[in-house]
Amino acid sequence: xxxxLNSAIRGRVWKFGDSIETDAIxxxxxxxxxxxxxxxxxxxxxxxxxxxVRPGDVLVAGRNFGCGSSRPGLVLREVGIAAIVVESVSxxxxxxxxxxxxxxxxxxxxxxxVDDGDSLQIDYQSATVRNPAxxxxxxxxxxxxxxxQIFAAGGLPEFAFQRYQREQGxxxxxx
Amino acid sequence: MGRRKAxxxxxxxxxxxxxxxxxxGTDACAGDLVEARIDxxxxxxxxxxxxxxxxxxxxxxxxxxxxxDPDRVFVLMDHHQPTLSQALADVNARVRKxxxxxxxxxxxxxxxxxAHQMMADYGLMRPGELVVGNDSHCISYGALNVGGTGxxxxxxxxxxxxxxxxxxxxxxIKITLTGHKPTYPIAKDIVLHLAGLYGEDVAASMSIxxxxxxxxxxxxxxxxxxxxxxxxxxxxxxxxxxxxxxHDFLRTRTDRAFESVAxxxxxxxxxxxxxxxxxxxxxxxxxxxxxxxxxxxxxxGTAIQQAQIGSCANGRFEDIEIAARVxxxxxxxxxxxxxxxxxxxxxxxxxxxxxxxxxxxxxxxQVITPGCGICQPRVGFLSDGEVxxxxxxxxxxxxxxxxxxxxxxxxxxxxxxxxxxxxxxNPKEVLRGL
Ligand code: SF4
Numbered sequence: 029x030x031x032x033l034n035s036a037i038r039g040r041v042w043k044f045g046d047s048i049e050t051d052a053i054x055x056x057x058x059x060x061x062x063x064x065x066x067x068x069x070x071x072x073x074x075x076x077x078x079x080x081v082r083p084g085d086v087l088v089a090g091r092n093f094g095c096g097s098s099r100p101g102l103v104l105r106e107v108g109i110a111a112i113v114v115e116s117v118s119x120x121x122x123x124x125x126x127x128x129x130x131x132x133x134x135x136x137x138x139x140x141x142v143d144d145g146d147s148l149q150i151d152y153q154s155a156t157v158r159n160p161a162x163x164x165x166x167x168x169x170x171x172x173x174x175x176x177q178i179f180a181a182g183g184l185p186e187f188a189f190q191r192y193q194r195e196q197g198x199x200x201x202x203x
Numbered sequence: 204m205g206r207r208k209a210x211x212x213x214x215x216x217x218x219x220x221x222x223x224x225x226x227x228g229t230d231a232c233a234g235d236l237v238e239a240r241i242d243x244x245x246x247x248x249x250x251x252x253x254x255x256x257x258x259x260x261x262x263x264x265x266x267x268x269x270x271x272d273p274d275r276v277f278v279l280m281d282h283h284q285p286t287l288s289q290a291l292a293d294v295n296a297r298v299r300k301x302x303x304x305x306x307x308x309x310x311x312x313x314x315x316x317x318a319h320q321m322m323a324d325y326g327l328m329r330p331g332e333l334v335v336g337n338d339s340h341c342i343s344y345g346a347l348n349v350g351g352t353g354x355x356x357x358x359x360x361x362x363x364x365x366x367x368x369x370x371x372x373x374x375x376i377k378i379t380l381t382g383h384k385p386t387y388p389i390a391k392d393i394v395l396h397l398a399g400l401y402g403e404d405v406a407a408s409m410s411i412x413x414x415x416x417x418x419x420x421x422x423x424x425x426x427x428x429x430x431x432x433x434x435x436x437x438x439x440x441x442x443x444x445x446x447x448x449x450h451d452f453l454r455t456r457t458d459r460a461f462e463s464v465a466x467x468x469x470x471x472x473x474x475x476x477x478x479x480x481x482x483x484x485x486x487x488x489x490x491x492x493x494x495x496x497x498x499x500x501x502x503x504g505t506a507i508q509q510a511q512i513g514s515c516a517n518g519r520f521e522d523i524e525i526a527a528r529v530x531x532x533x534x535x536x537x538x539x540x541x542x543x544x545x546x547x548x549x550x551x552x553x554x555x556x557x558x559x560x561x562x563x564x565x566x567x568x569q570v571i572t573p574g575c576g577i578c579q580p581r582v583g584f585l586s587d588g589e590v591x592x593x594x595x596x597x598x599x600x601x602x603x604x605x606x607x608x609x610x611x612x613x614x615x616x617x618x619x620x621x622x623x624x625x626x627x628x629n630p631k632e633v634l635r636g637l
Contacts, residue, residue, distance in 0.1 A: 047404065092407050095437070098339070098355055119371065119408045119439055120339075120355060127357035172236045174369055184357040185261035188364050192268065199263060 030182040031129045033152045033171070037111045038160070039086035043144040044073055048089055049096035050121065054103055065103045083108030086148050090114070090139050094121025100128050111150055113138050113157055113168070126175055127184040133157065137166035213467025215375035216442045217410035220350045220464050224333045226367065233374045233471070243328055244270075244362045245277045245336035247318040248291070250298045253337060254278075257360035266301060271366035273306040277318075277327050282575040284315035316547035316573045319343045319515045323427065324549040326456030330445035330463035335362055340515045340596070342433045345411075346426035347453070348445035348463050353434070373439045374473035375466075376406050379415035382480035387634060388521040390421070390428035391594055391614040393478060395486050398436060399496025401476065407437035409473060412466060417480060418444065423452045424519035431516045435493045435596065485629055487592070488612035491600040499617065499629045507590045509603075510535075510622035511542045512615050513571070514578040514595035518546030520553050522594060522615040527559040528637055529619035530566035536625025542583050544571040568622070580604045592627060594618045 052072040059065045070077040087109050094101060098120040104112065111131040115138060125132045133150060135157045141164040142148050149158045150168070158165035171179075181187035193199055214222065214230070221231040224239035231237045246253060258267045270276045278298065286292045295312055302310045311321065319340055321327075328334045330348035335341060337359045344351025354362065362368050380393065397405065411433050413426070421429075426443045433441025443449070445463030485499040512522050523543055535541045543563060545551040551573055554560050560570055576582030578595040584604035585591055591603055591610050594617075598610040611627065620630035 092404060095404065095407070098353070100355075116408075118437075120353070122371075123355045123358055127355055172238075172369075174238055175236065184361050185257050188361050189261040189263065192263075192364060196268070199268065201264070 031131055031179045033131070033176055033179050037086065037131070037150040038147060039084045039110050040082070041086050041088050041142050041144060041146050041148050042074070042077065042081065043139065043142065044070070044087065044089040044093075046090035046115075047092045047095050048073065050094055050099040050101075051096055053094060053101050054099045056099070062103065062106060066107050069103045069107060078107065081107050081109065084110050086110055086150070087112045088114070088138055088142055088148065091116045092118055094118045098124060100124035101130060102128060105130050113148065113150065115139055126178055129179050129181070129183045131179070133168045135166050135168040141166055212471065213469035215410065215470040215472065216412050216464050216466045217350070217373050217375055217440055218470070219466070220331070220333060221370055221372050223331070223464070231372045233372050233473075235372045237370055237372060238367055239333060239370050240367055241335055241362055242332035243275050243277065243334035244359065244366075245279065245318060245322060245327075245334065245338075245341060246359060247336065247338050248280050248282045248294070249337055249356070250278050250280065251294050252356040253359035253363060254301050255297060257356055261360065267305060267363060270305050270307060270363045273308055275366070276307045276363060277309040277322065278302050278307055278311075279316075279318035279321050280310075280312035281314075281316050281318040281321060283581060284313070284572070284574060287581060314548055317515045317518065317575055319427075319431065320518065320546035320550065323347065323423070324456070324547050326453065329453065329457055329459060329461035330449060331461050335359070335368060339434045340431050342438060342441050343427050343431035343515055345430040345433065345440055345442040346423060347449055348443060350440055350442070352439050371408075373408055373410040375410045375412055375470070376474045376476065377412050377414060377472045379475070379477040380413060380417035380421075380480065381415050381477060382417055382482075384417075384420040385480060386637070387525050387614075387616045388425055388428070389480055389614065390425040391432070391517055391612075392483065392485065392617075393480065394429060394432040394435065395488055395496055395612065395614070396478065396483050397476070398488070398494045399486055403435060403492070403494030404437040406433065409438055410440040410442060411436065411438045413441070413443050415477070419446060419448065421448070422521060423448060424521045427519065428516045431596070485617060485631065487617060487627070488598055490609045490611065491598055493598065493612065499613075499627065502611065502627050503629055505590060505611075505627045507539060507592050507621055507626060509540045509542065509583060509585060509589065509591040509593075510618050511544075511577050511583065511591065511593035511595055512618055513542070513544030513546065514575070515546060516596045517594035517615050518544055518573070519550055520557075523550075523554050523559055523563070524557070525615050526568070526619040526622075527562045529616065529623060529633055530568065531562055533566060533623060535567035535622050539622055539625050540583065541568040541622040542571050542577050543568050544577045545573045547573050585610075592618050592621045
């Protein structure tokens with residue numbers, strides 16, 4: 029499913045610290061199914077998170093989000109997180125999220141403008157994230173066109189399929 | 204996207220490498236996102252994920268329609284040969300069929316070895332190239348001045364199809380190595396020391412540039428260990444200069460032309476660190492994290508049941524040579540299983556020809572078929588309460604079987620000294636006698 033980066037997002041903030049590792053986000057060694065993962069994601073840092081997270085909430089975190097092994101954060105979308113906004117993100121977590129079209133934004137300074145439970149507004153078009161209650165805002169880093177296209181296509185494999193067909197003509201149906 | 208710096212500013216190795224490969228043809232500065240042409244794509248034994256699974260997810264019902272350049276795709280079904288299980292045998296068979304259909308020329312599935320070492324042994328990469336793979340330790344290619352880095356399976360699928368990928372241009376950290384030429388393989392000790400002093404995320408998402416007066420004295424074996432461990436320090440690239448040692452190594456392995464990459468003298472670094480190896484104490488990583496570094500004297504006397512030398516970090520000639528040197532004419536301590544696994548068949552042969560294998564077997568060590576076995580819970584499982592000291596890459600809980608076993612990481616000299624003593628010891632004594 030494609031994701032429209034330009035759709036405005038506004039949601040309640042769950043705020044986390046620096047270097048949140050993929051073991052906390054996606055502890056699949058212990059909880060191998062998505063149903064189980066949904067009951068345990070992020071509990072290492074906030075035991076109440078799995079129960080209290082609501083569809084449309086926004087996850088804000090500090091530096092190096094998603095460090096550790098290369099694992100996608102699909103479970104965060106499954107529990108309803110509308111977007112992740114971070115100071116910085118580990119490289120393979122970013123690549124995994126783009127490859128799966130999970131909205132993630134880098135906005136240095138974001139942890140200074142919102143507190144846990146505040147509302148946060150993400151406007152990709154104008155490249156800002158804003159705390160509507162205080163008016164404080166910081167810039168988010170726009171992605172280059174290629175990454176925007178990957179989001180629109182619904183992920184990297186889907187994007188590759190579209191590009192291939194555009195360049196080589198339609199892929200014939202299965203043999 | 205990062206701000207474009209003034210044209211006059213110097214570039215780091217990563218900036219120069221990614222500028223050179225940038226499809227847009229513009230200069231790449233730290234922070235930029237660029238689309239880059241790649242020179243090589245390596246897939247190891249999880250090759251079915253990018254080649255088959257991702258192709259199906261994308262919508263290619265009959266599998267990948269092509270690879271962008273069959274000469275630049277390397278499928279090395281290494282890690283576990285002879286095949287360990289029915290499941291792996293079936294995966295290998297499926298991949299083999301795809302490799303044939305797609306016309307991929309470089310395919311090894313009947314030779315044990317670690318893919319990263321085979322990339323070097325077979326001259327599949329050259330200085331100044333950008334080479335990706337489906338394994339985090341692809342970063343080890345930086346030893347040969349190759350921009351190597353690990354990718355996700357979706358990225359690898361894209362790379363196979365188009366020969367292009369997006370990169371965020373990393374900031375760089377300069378690590379200057381100084382001191383006298385070491386008398387034993389010291390690379391692992393340097394990395395453990397760095398992790399202890401600066402933390403295991405010291406180079407998070409950055410490009411490490413190793414430089415300094417010690418570099419010409421470091422063998423390719425040592426450089427591959429330092430570069431491989433870039434990932435344990437969080438890095439995206441871990442680059443060495445291409446010097447006489449590099450050229451010497453490549454001379455017999457490749458005849459393709461290449462253009463190596465060096466940093467400008469006025470390049471900008473996010474951080475600079477100097478390590479004087481003459482001042483470096485012996486340390487080990489205690490269970491269960493790479494960054495859990497302690498002085499060796501703090502754990503000296505800990506009895507061990509297993510000792511290991513191998514992996515993409517320490518399975519090379521010099522790592523095995525030091526073990527043979529320590530054990531020559533002596534015996535592994537009673538009750539200690541000393542497992543030694545060369546990184547590849549070429550390394551194995553090199554050790555055999557030098558007489559090391561005979562000495563090691565006489566001393567009571569076990570030589571294990573090349574591959575990743577001893578680095579994972581595949582060969583040499585540990586039981587509850589057992590202690591292992593190992594010159595491999597990782598010491599996570601459960602990495603060698605029981606989560607109640609303890610794994611220490613040390614340099615190959617430290618490991619060999621422990622195998623001889625039956626307990627962790629400061630290798631200074633042993634070193635004096637060599
Ligand atoms: S030796 Fe270990 S770390 Fe290296 S590639 Fe094999 S399994 Fe991975």
